[in-house]
Amino acid sequence: MILLMDKTNWPDFAKDYANLLASDLTSQGVSFPSDLLDDSTYFLSKYISYASRTISKKRRKTHLSNYLLSSPQYITHQNIVENLKKISEDGGDLSHYQSKSIERFNYKERMFFDWSILHLHLGNPTNSRFSQRSGPLLFLTVSETDAYFIAIRGHGAWGEQLFLNIVDQEWQHLTDSFVLQGAISISPTLSPRETIEARKAGIQAIVQIRQGRCLMPTGGGITTNGDSMAAMLQAQQIVADLRKLEEMVYTNKCFYCNNLKVTKWQDIMLRNVESNGKVLLVNRNYPNSYQIPSKIPSAGML
Secondary structure (H helix, E strand, O other), X not given: OOOOOOOOOOOOHHHHHHHHHHHHHHHOOOOOOHHHHHOHHHHHHHHHHHHHOOOOOOOOEEEEOHHHHOOHHHHHOHHHHHHHHHHHHHOOOHHHHOOHHHHOOOOOOHHHHHHOOEEEEOOOOOOOOOOOOOOEEEEEEEOOOEEEEEEEEEOOOOOOOHHHHHHHHHOHHHOHHHEOOOOOOOOOOOOHHHHHHHHHOOOOOOEEEEOOEEEOOXXXXXXXXXXXXXXXXXXXXXXXXXXXXXXXXXXXXHHHHHHHXXXXXXXXXXXXXXXXXXXEEEEOOOOOXXXXXXXXXXXXXX
């Protein structure tokens, strides 16, 4: 016999979590359309997209491609590139050199969504939030532990396959997991302009590096409305984990209701979520008085 739970009046931990993140954004002066909160999963995906495209302050081993080092652009901009390398390795603020669009919550950084490639301006530092803007840009990709400086190109190079070719040739471990097994070649191949247009249309483009090596989107891909596929999948996982937490609380609702001093178990609210998955469950009416630490069942949070 299968018992079905009536979830009509359940707490909504995903909504609680979205509201927590929204409050944090508002306190930082970041604006966003209020109706995004109508769909907690979508709001979380937008938040993940917003947060992930800003390079965090973290010490990273920084690599310069042979293509970059042998280019005339490197000779011209060597001082600033080496300074950016030092900032990266010292755990400084590379976001100072990023596009001003990183401050726009709803901005769609499609090159990043598609290929996990960002860019830095090569202008001098300023006392304001961002460095001086520049014509040439340094394209790079970053992980938690490493930064990879790929090439210097001009504005508008967003669809140039050159970047993926360099990454695959010099740091193949970054692309191995994206190889489309069994694919020999892709036809037709897209021009840089066609690549940009495909992204705008939400089309997933496979890139052929060479015969027998074709890559799926190394940034996770783009949804049909132009958002990050990777961010949406992560958001869906977070919401699924929070639903499991709701079920766990329901199973033990007498314990939680007694200790949180609630008469209706839907007055249990999620609060203070940590990146390791630890959460704080509180009484919605007296959030500072009655609290119980808990943990989501599987994946960690943002």
